[in-house]
Amino acid sequence: MKLIVAIVQDEDASRLISELMSENFGVTKLATTGGFLRAGNTTLLVGVEDDRFTAAMEIIEKVCKSRKQIAASPVSMVGVPGAYTPYPIEVVVGGATIFVLTVDQFIKL
Ligand code: 2BA
8 A cells, every 4th residue: 555645736636636536535635835935735645555556646647737936035135144135936836746655554443
């Protein structure tokens, strides 16, 4: 069994959960925050049997889109110690950041 930990954009989360649930995958949704943008994102925990791993990954790949976001990046002003001025930078976020863990035990009590 595998545990898929998928960090996705909030905009994709609702549809992704619906599509996974409709294929009878178990899903847990966590409200999370990205360390770089300090903006909300969604982390899904999906426990899957090995023979259904590819099917779950295909749904995530199909639903999750990459998007450009503008972030304010702080930069130090030259020659002014302690003074910071934000400037906009463009980053491409997603489709999804995925960690795959092998599950030792799956227990429901
Ligand atoms: P954030 O940390 O808010 O990052 C959002 C996007 O900003 C990233 O998209 C990437 O394009 C950019 N970015 C991140 N760190 C950067 C840096 N030091 N310099 C320049 N640009 C940077 P994604 O790579 O698609 O990541 C989306 C979200 O996935 C991240 O949100 C974070 O919540 C999570 N994530 C990504 N890599 C991770 C990792 N190795 N471990 C844990 N979480 C991770």
